[in-house]
Amino acid sequence: MPFNGFIDARVLVDGQPLQEYMDPDGIDNVRYVQATTGQRFTVEIRFLPGFKLQWAPYLHASLTFDDEEINWFRNLPTKGMAHRKGVLTKPESLQLGCTAAKDDTGTWKRTFFVFGALGLGMCLAIQVDAINTAGCWLTAVAETEDCNPISLEQVNKLGRLKLEVYRAQEVPRELPFITEGRLPDARETVPEKLLKGRYIKNNVRYDASDEVGCAPAIRYHDYLPVNGPAGKIHEFEFRYRNREILQYLGCIPRSPSPEPNHALALERTEEMLKAQKEERRRQNLEILRLRERLERAERGSSRESSTTIIGDDTIKREDGTPIKTEQPQQATKRARDEDDDELQELMPPPKRPAPTIELEDGDGQSGTAPRGTKRARDEDDDDLQEMAPPPKKMPVLVDLTDDD
Template sequence: MDHFQGITAQIISNGQVLDFYDDPDAPEIPESRARHHYVEAVAGSTFQVKVNLTPQFNSYRMKAEDAVKISVVPDGNIGGGGRAVKYTKKLLQESFSRVYRCSHTFTGPKHFCKEIGQWMRSDYSFGNLVLKETPDPGFSVKQAEDLGKIQITIQRVKMEKRQVAYVPSTIPIETINEVPEKALKGRSIETTVRLANARPTSASVHSHISKSISGEAGKPVVFNIYYRSRRALQMIGCIPRSPSPESQSPDDDATAPEHVLQEVRDLRARLALLERGLNVKSESSSAATGVKREREEEGNKGSRQRRRTTVKIEHVDLTDD
């Protein structure tokens, strides 16, 4: 049974749908209720999470007042950046009859700014993760367990008639921006989810109480989206490494711009002059050395000849007979 029938999820960054990459080392588990994908995260870019339901979605055991709950939790931050929305079976059927699908896009969470007395909405964005040598006081390694992951959950729920007032949070939503390196436990995580572009929005007034439908129908399906930098994806093996740049061949001169060709010709001419200068200097040095050696040899030869000359001494007898 395909538990994801009629369900798709997308990560949209700067208007572009990001490609999903599969972990080459992760085994494929048939009929699993969890799917794992990787996406490339670029620090500084905003993103949205979009979930689509089509008529192929299995609404078995759902009554008209039952609903589908879709929730998004980045970095395990349930109380802060998490979002959720519910669509009743009746609303789903109406959407399917009009536009063939029911879609929802999560752009970011809300919070109430006490200083200005205004509800604010922020965008999800990718930011650089700062690694520290020592953790801050009160930091728990458990906080970093879900770092680098966006979890999307789809579940069939039973709606209660009761409603509860939505209590505004006056505390700014916290995100994990820096962690000690040992908390990553060897994971190659360089980015984190942050909030950006806070702007005024309308208030959330109430929320319905819900609980999962009993039995098999109430079990959730989960998308685990792991966001990583391009370098990290290459290290994992999700995408091939970039080839090393090749050296320019002589044939490339035909397609190079004219000013580049002129610079190449000038450099080659200067190199030729330098080589000729080095050759002349080398030959001059060799000739001078040869003359010096020749003179030294001649001088040494004369000295040797003079030393070999034998002086004959003539003895004259001056005595009288």
């Protein structure tokens, strides 16, 4: 993170600097870095050639995690640095990545800084303590089942590594400071309601190693900024987030969509076309089956329906539809009822065969009489006498209509 005054700060993981991303709000001294749970990290401050020492005896760097009240610091003496008239000619650096702390047995151990996962707790109560007249800020205390009370101001500091660098001078303390070796309790959980809209899922924890450390020396001085403009405090802020949140904030481009599998797409298209073809075939078979059923039903209805003759060669169905038909000559006879115009069909009586009479002449020849005549032999002589045929009987008309 290049900064004015030839000071650079960065976060290292396994000795390599993390990729830094610009703040979406455009704040110059703020950078976002990707945090991975379980990774140890170190903050490095570099003083680049051109940095003005301003004859300060020390260069001081202090680091604060999240909402913790304590800071981790180191002092870099300027004596012996390569410079020309108080301007560095070679880079200088210092690192903040571990400390010494006591374990449960009271043994001093080297303890490293680690990115952890922040849990969500269930908020039981939130109490508003104060609010200013403008309504711009408030202080709230949240009591939870599984986390310590936390204020909104503390919540706003989560997910941040705040670094301060300045030219320092020694100032004697009234009382010497002795390090107790107790580490602050890392905030494991935060009420979900307080984290809403803040996109924070990580914290900083302390990982004690098996390496035996040394107890920090008793401190008799404080290191305060030098007087005047040379004592300006340079601030750096790293906001650590996981990859998902960085993508959501727009710091990291979202993962590109995978390349389309054309072979798979073609296979799916062929399967779809085959399924559509089978469906059309099934529908066509169903239509044919229904059509055959309809035709059979119509043929059965035609056989069962009675017909009525309405003309010389027309028959009418029960539903009123006329049917043309050819009538054989003299096959049927029709009679009209005197009371109505309905025609009744009558069958003609069966024809009787014409009688055949064998005749013998006197000369012994035989023959048949012409059709339509009858011959009779006189009892007294052999002469034939021709007789007229009987008159034809008129066809009998039968009224088949009901009396009603």
